[in-house]
Amino acid sequence: MADSSAVHWHPSAAYLYVLHLDGPALAWEYLRRNPEYRLAWQHHRHRPQHEAQRWGLRLLEDPTRDARDAHPDWFPDPSSVVQVYPDADPTADALPFQLWCFPGRKHLTHDGKRLVLTTQLVDHMLRMAISPALEDGMAYAYAVRAGCQLRERWRAIEAELAVLDAANARRAAITTNRPSRAAMLHMRTLQALDGTLAGASQRGVAEVLFGITAVAERWYDDSDLRAQVRRLIRRGQTLMAGGYHRLL
Numbered sequence: 001m002a003d004s005s006a007v008h009w010h011p012s013a014a015y016l017y018v019l020h021l022d023g024p025a026l027a028w029e030y031l032r033r034n035p036e037y038r039l040a041w042q043h044h045r046h047r048p049q050h051e052a053q054r055w056g057l058r059l060l061e062d063p064t065r066d067a068r069d070a071h072p073d074w075f076p077d078p079s080s081v082v083q084v085y086p087d088a089d090p091t092a093d094a095l096p097f098q099l100w101c102f103p104g105r106k107h108l109t110h111d112g113k114r115l116v117l118t119t120q121l122v123d124h125m126l127r128m129a130i131s132p133a134l135e136d137g138m139a140y141a142y143a144v145r146a147g148c149q150l151r152e153r154w155r156a157i158e159a160e161l162a163v164l165d166a167a168n169a170r171r172a173a174i175t176t177n178r179p180s181r182a183a184m185l186h187m188r189t190l191q192a193l194d195g196t197l198a199g200a201s202q203r204g205v206a207e208v209l210f211g212i213t214a215v216a217e218r219w220y221d222d223s224d225l226r227a228q229v230r231r232l233i234r235r236g237q238t239l240m241a242g243g244y245h246r247l248l
Helices: 011-022 023-030 034-045 049-055 148-171 180-198 202-210 212-218 224-240 243-247
Strands: 082-086 105-110 115-121 122-129 141-144
Touching: 011 180, 023 122, 023 180, 023 224, 023 243, 034 049, 082 148, 082 212, 122 148, 180 202, 180 224, 202 212, 202 224, 212 224, 224 243
Parallel strands: 082 122
Antiparallel strands: 082 141, 105 115, 115 122
């Protein structure tokens, strides 16, 4: 039974970082709240590959770390992950691969097969899967998986590379974009989900999200506020229980 006195989910300011997370990072925020996943981490943390693929991961990640610090290695790779390989036939003007020249705060993970680079570009997360055959200073190429979704995969990678090019062009002047309505919805959904997991009632969740005065005036059977809170909680539970795969 969750502790109904827990109030860690009350301050909305604690969720502001959610407004600038991309799909894979949001997926992690929902997965790490899953009670079954948290148990799996406790029981299998020393055998991370044994249980990981059940959750769509290559390695289990610590659920106490939020998306600002955790860098889960999803399986299979999300479409936005940029695959980097040596260029077998480089031209004279080919650029050399220089890992530490990529902008942003970098995190490196080795999953046993390749190096995964995650770099934080203010309000965007760029992820690269680097071939073990690629060494610093070698000419490199980007790869796209073949298949019926080739065009969609290329568009996703093209968008990531455009962000990288923009960051390289204006390293000192990267600005934060205004949060989208979808981002605001995820922020409220996660807060409502945390309230439910902490044992709060639907009315208690509503009072934290919308204020005691609004609830006193608008909380009655079939009210729009009551329906909105129910939708937020149901949405959060669905995403936590496996719907997070759609965010990848």
